[in-house]
Amino acid sequence: MTFTHAQQREAYVRMLRIRKFEEEGSRLYTAGQIPGAYHASIGQEATIVGACMALRDDDAMTGTHRSHGHPIGKGADLRGLMAELMGKNTGICKGRGGSMHLADNGVGIISESAIVGGGIPLATGVGLSAKVRGTDQVCLCFFGDGAVNQGTFHECLNMASLWKLPVIYLCENNGYAITTSLASSHAQRNIAKRAECYAMPGITVDGQDVTAVYEVTRNAVLCARHGEGPTLIEARTYRFDEHQVGLSVPGPSYRPAEEVEEYKAHRDPITLFSHALSSAGFSNEELRAIEGEASAAVREAVRFGEESPLPDPASLYDYLYSNPVSKPGT
Amino acid sequence: MSAEKSSAALHVRMSYLDAIVQAQVEEMERDERVIMMGEDIAIYGSGDLVERFGPKRIWAMPISEGGFTGMGIGAAITGLRPIIDLSIASFLYLASDQIINQAAKLRYMTGGQIMVPIVFRVCMYYGEALAAQHSDRPYPLFMNVPGLKIISPTSASDAKGLLKSAVRDDDPVIFFEDTKLWTVRDDVSSDRDHLVPIGKAHIKRVGSDVTVIAIAGAMRPTLEAANALAQENISVEVVDPRTLKPLDMETIIGSVAKTGRLVVVENAHRVAGASAEIVANVCQESFESLKKPCVRLTAPDVHVPFSPTLEKTLYPQRDDIIAAVKKLL
Numbered sequence: 240m241t242f243t244h245a246q247q248r249e250a251y252v253r254m255l256r257i258r259k260f261e262e263e264g265s266r267l268y269t270a271g272q273i274p275g276a277y278h279a280s281i282g283q284e285a286t287i288v289g290a291c292m293a294l295r296d297d298d299a300m301t302g303t304h305r306s307h308g309h310p311i312g313k314g315a316d317l318r319g320l321m322a323e324l325m326g327k328n329t330g331i332c333k334g335r336g337g338s339m340h341l342a343d344n345g346v347g348i349i350s351e352s353a354i355v356g357g358g359i360p361l362a363t364g365v366g367l368s369a370k371v372r373g374t375d376q377v378c379l380c381f382f383g384d385g386a387v388n389q390g391t392f393h394e395c396l397n398m399a400s401l402w403k404l405p406v407i408y409l410c411e412n413n414g415y416a417i418t419t420s421l422a423s424s425h426a427q428r429n430i431a432k433r434a435e436c437y438a439m440p441g442i443t444v445d446g447q448d449v450t451a452v453y454e455v456t457r458n459a460v461l462c463a464r465h466g467e468g469p470t471l472i473e474a475r476t477y478r479f480d481e482h483q484v485g486l487s488v489p490g491p492s493y494r495p496a497e498e499v500e501e502y503k504a505h506r507d508p509i510t511l512f513s514h515a516l517s518s519a520g521f522s523n524e525e526l527r528a529i530e531g532e533a534s535a536a537v538r539e540a541v542r543f544g545e546e547s548p549l550p551d552p553a554s555l556y557d558y559l560y561s562n563p564v565s566k567p568g569t
Numbered sequence: 570m571s572a573e574k575s576s577a578a579l580h581v582r583m584s585y586l587d588a589i590v591q592a593q594v595e596e597m598e599r600d601e602r603v604i605m606m607g608e609d610i611a612i613y614g615s616g617d618l619v620e621r622f623g624p625k626r627i628w629a630m631p632i633s634e635g636g637f638t639g640m641g642i643g644a645a646i647t648g649l650r651p652i653i654d655l656s657i658a659s660f661l662y663l664a665s666d667q668i669i670n671q672a673a674k675l676r677y678m679t680g681g682q683i684m685v686p687i688v689f690r691v692c693m694y695y696g697e698a699l700a701a702q703h704s705d706r707p708y709p710l711f712m713n714v715p716g717l718k719i720i721s722p723t724s725a726s727d728a729k730g731l732l733k734s735a736v737r738d739d740d741p742v743i744f745f746e747d748t749k750l751w752t753v754r755d756d757v758s759s760d761r762d763h764l765v766p767i768g769k770a771h772i773k774r775v776g777s778d779v780t781v782i783a784i785a786g787a788m789r790p791t792l793e794a795a796n797a798l799a800q801e802n803i804s805v806e807v808v809d810p811r812t813l814k815p816l817d818m819e820t821i822i823g824s825v826a827k828t829g830r831l832v833v834v835e836n837a838h839r840v841a842g843a844s845a846e847i848v849a850n851v852c853q854e855s856f857e858s859l860k861k862p863c864v865r866l867t868a869p870d871v872h873v874p875f876s877p878t879l880e881k882t883l884y885p886q887r888d889d890i891i892a893a894v895k896k897l898l
Contacts, residue, residue, distance in 0.1 A: 299647060350671070360643065363639070364643020365646070366643075390635060390636075391667075394633035397633070398640065557681070559676070
């Protein structure tokens with residue numbers, strides 16, 4: 240099952256939105272308008288969008304500290320995301336989460352966790368919940384190559400497989416966990432192969448090809464929805480920028496310059512998809528119009544964020560408890 | 570439900586442990602969203618849980634505390650109300666990343682978009698020659714985490730009512746059960762909606778000379794000490810916090826205002842225990858009512874040894890409490 244014509248357009252829209260959002264956001268971060276740390280998904284758009292588009296609106300998702308692309312990939316409004324990055328009251332998390340935690344529950348995200356692998360047990364629990372509640376919802380679980388070394392990765396794949404929980408474990412393998420390469424930290428570098436240990440399917444896919452990612456994820460989603468259990472998908476992708484914007488790495492780069500340049504020049508997922516879209520009959524005008532819309536949406540999001548108020552310090556204790564027992568601060 | 574209704578309902582004499590089991594069963598019968606997860610859980614609670622509720626509600630887990638605790642949290646966020654049984658309190662640490670970084674924080678960090686209605690149950694085993702890695706009393710560590718609620722009832726009736734409140738509460742609650750209390754019996758309401766509110770202390774014995782706050786398993790020797798002291802005309806007011814987070818400082822301060830003397834007894838290790846938090850609060854908010862410095866009776870800052878000869882010296886006993894009270898008078 241592959242993209243319809245309309246889905247192709249939508250995929251391009253979302254990939255461009257991620258790209259423009261991240262480019263503009265990185266600029267704002269460097270200019271001091273976004274506090275904290277900024278982990279951009281530039282270069283990883285195909286993995287994110289291809290996977291997200293395989294889901295229904297009522298499916299759930301968990302993500303990582305590299306969180307911005309995930310809600311955008313699932314169709315979230317950019318304004319609440321940009322306002323959240325700026326720490327504003329109108330942010331999707333009311334200014335309490337920030338860049339590493341852009342969880343938009345309106346598009347099904349229950350958590351974007353900055354604890355590496357932190358979303359894996361949560362997503363597995365959503366799968367269990369769907370089974371108990373008797374719905375055919377599934378949960379997509381994003382994590383990076385570093386997370387597959389966390390103990391809970393192994394615990395959860397075992398349990399998901401044991402009970403055929405409807406979870407799609409999607410590894411955004413960009414080859415590096417901050418500065419640590421796969422080769423230096425994984426005895427088994429073929430991440431998809433780990434699925435064998437848990438008696439579940441493991442699929443490797445070219446993470447720069449949004450259509451390919453969509454197709455394998457769609458198969459995994461259907462499998463899960465029909466009670467056939469979880470799948471581990473390893474999407475081989477690449478992050479074009481540094482682990483986080485402005486990260487200074489002492490000594491020579493841990494990534495060969497030629498490697499980075501090669502990806503930027505020949506493996507840009509947006510460029511690759513635009514070629515595929517041209518072949519599929521989209522005109523240059525159409526593609527440029529989509530690009531223009533994405534830029535406009537980002538500009539509007541920035542305007543919204545800039546014009547939004549900061550949170551009132553008196554609201555500090557809001558949302559700490561669902562049923563507060565005592566006065567806040569006591 | 571009102572006090573009127575609960576006094577009209579039947580009361581049944583039962584043990585603390587039976588009350589906990591009954592609370593769980595009743596809450597599972599009341600609300601199909603309540604599920605239980607834990608290791609060897611099919612054996613727990615009269616052994617017919619799986620027959621009664623089925624494998625979709627009783628989940629026997631592999632030894633994967635971090636994993637299944639997080640799964641419970643994910644399930645709680647998406648419509649279920651899980652009770653996660655982590656069995657021996659020392660195993661809580663394996664689950665602590667998920668409890669602290671996820672369960673306690675996610676509602677706040679998402680700006681209130683989600684809620685985490687989950688209960689974590691652990692039992693504190695100690696004084697049983699199980700040695701240090703099976704004998705923890707870790708509630709003080711978790712008291713330091715915003716966003717959690719922590720309960721530690723000492724009577725059967727409170728155990729049932731508080732566990733029910735915990736299950737019905739929309740926030741993450743840790744229930745610290747205590748093996749020293751398993752056989753404690755009292756009259757427990759059969760009213761399925763008889764709840765004990767989270768965050769409310771209880772005066773187990775009214776008195777006027779000294780306030781003794783007793784936490785969890787320390788309640789037994791404290792009540793024995795109070796009885797013994799009464800023979801010597803020393804009137805001890807025994808306060809059970811019942812909830813450790815949030816602490817009901819209003820009731821505690823009210824008692825200290827009356828007596829002017831405070832002893833806090835707990836079986837946790839001394840450093841930064843719950844008693845430290847209580848005493849600090851009393852000193853800060855009610856210093857003028859104190860006639861003498863506050864006293865803490867706790868386990869010392871040393872690991873629990875295996876040999877019973879060594880271990881039995883660790884936990885405050887009735888005579889330690891009696892001596893501490895007398896010193897204040």
